[in-house]
Amino acid sequence: MGWTITIGRVAGTEIKVHLTFFILVAFWGVAGYQQGGPAGALAACIMLFALFACVLLHEFGHILMAGRFGVRTPDVILLPIGGVARLERIPDEPRQELLIALAGPAVTLAIVVALYAVLALGGVAPRMGELDPDGPFLETLMRVNLYLLVFNLFPAFPMDGGRVLRALLSSRMGLVAGTRIAARFGQASAVVAGLYGLTAGEPLLALVALFVYLGAGAEAAAVETRVAGEGLKVDQMMVTQFRAIPVHATLADAVGLLLSSEQREFPVVDNLGRVEGVLTRDNLIKGISQRGTDSTVGEAMTTQVKAVSPRLGFQEALEQLRSSGLPALPVVDDTGRLVGMLTLDNITDLLLVRRARA
Numbered sequence: 001m002g003w004t005i006t007i008g009r010v011a012g013t014e015i016k017v018h019l020t021f022f023i024l025v026a027f028w029g030v031a032g033y034q035q036g037g038p039a040g041a042l043a044a045c046i047m048l049f050a051l052f053a054c055v056l057l058h059e060f061g062h063i064l065m066a067g068r069f070g071v072r073t074p075d076v077i078l079l080p081i082g083g084v085a086r087l088e089r090i091p092d093e094p095r096q097e098l099l100i101a102l103a104g105p106a107v108t109l110a111i112v113v114a115l116y117a118v119l120a121l122g123g124v125a126p127r128m129g130e131l132d133p134d135g136p137f138l139e140t141l142m143r144v145n146l147y148l149l150v151f152n153l154f155p156a157f158p159m160d161g162g163r164v165l166r167a168l169l170s171s172r173m174g175l176v177a178g179t180r181i182a183a184r185f186g187q188a189s190a191v192v193a194g195l196y197g198l199t200a201g202e203p204l205l206a207l208v209a210l211f212v213y214l215g216a217g218a219e220a221a222a223v224e225t226r227v228a229g230e231g232l233k234v235d236q237m238m239v240t241q242f243r244a245i246p247v248h249a250t251l252a253d254a255v256g257l258l259l260s261s262e263q264r265e266f267p268v269v270d271n272l273g274r275v276e277g278v279l280t281r282d283n284l285i286k287g288i289s290q291r292g293t294d295s296t297v298g299e300a301m302t303t304q305v306k307a308v309s310p311r312l313g314f315q316e317a318l319e320q321l322r323s324s325g326l327p328a329l330p331v332v333d334d335t336g337r338l339v340g341m342l343t344l345d346n347i348t349d350l351l352l353v354r355r356a357r358a
């Protein structure tokens with residue numbers, strides 16, 4: 001999720017916008033310009049931002065309900081197909097997930113009802129039918145929200161309907177199986193919708209279907225990984241047989257280590273055994289091509305590496321490793337001693353073994 005910018009923070013949740021969202025702004029702006037010149041472009045963009053506000057309210061429906069069950073939401077991302085509130089975990093009980101999934105559509109429904117009431121009180125008879133881009137602002141906003149509501153309840157990830165389906169399935173068959181079936185159903189629906197979109201000349205539908213397909217796969221994979229690693233601590237998942245390299249060693253020494261074993265990343269230590277950084281294979285190759293084999297490990301290594309505690313839990317450790325952008329992190333205990341290496345390869349192997357035994 002590198003393609004995002006943070007625009008604000010509400011109730012402990014960062015509000016981020018995915019850069020592809022601006023493609024949608026441009027798309028709407030151009031469409032509005034073609035219909036009504038600069039005023040049309042402005043009107044289209046105002047409509048889009050009003051809609052964007054409605055989507056945020058919808059997401060905060062999920063976020064506030066999740067908070068009631070003690071589940072925090074570190075961030076919410078706005079994508080062209082809508083918002084995604086990234087809950088830190090799936091609530092323990094399927095009933096709680098059901099309520100969280102329904103809270104967003106409930107907010108959207110409330111917006112539709114409120115806009116309908118405002119229009120009716122103003123003497124306008126709101127029409128619920130075809131979308132009319134020239135229609136009055138509030139009426140159009142109400143109808144777009146109505147479409148959003150129906151779309152969101154479609155039973156496929158990453159839409160809310162997918163979570164409702166998963167919650168209903170997992171209450172009977174458990175989280176992993178429930179997610180797997182909900183994800184397969186979502187992907188199958190996305191393939192059908194995508195093919196229809198391509199053959200019927202609806203490229204936007206095909207694009208949405210692609211997002212749904214990818215979202216469903218990612219959700220299923222994330223849940224399987226999370227469940228497979230449940231209860232694990234870093235000291236159970238780290239590599240304990242490894243070689244460290246002194247910060248003053250030359251890159252020629254490092255090449256010797258690299259070629260003599262399977263190890264690809266080396267913790268770099270000073271004279272007292274304290275971790276100074278990590279030398280990855282990429283660091284080594286780049287260091288040799290830029291400064292030659294006589295230069296030191298200290299010049300080529302990645303510095304400011306955040307070491308992991310051996311008592312850290314599985315999910316937090318995995319997130320720390322992923323966010324570091326490195327293939328491995330040193331594991332350092334409370335006394336500052338280097339006790340292991342946390343590597344993605346090793347975690348993958350461990351999860352494969354755990355799954356095979358389960």
Ligand SMILES: [Zn+2]
Nearest residue numbers: 104105152160
């Ligand atoms: Zn939602």
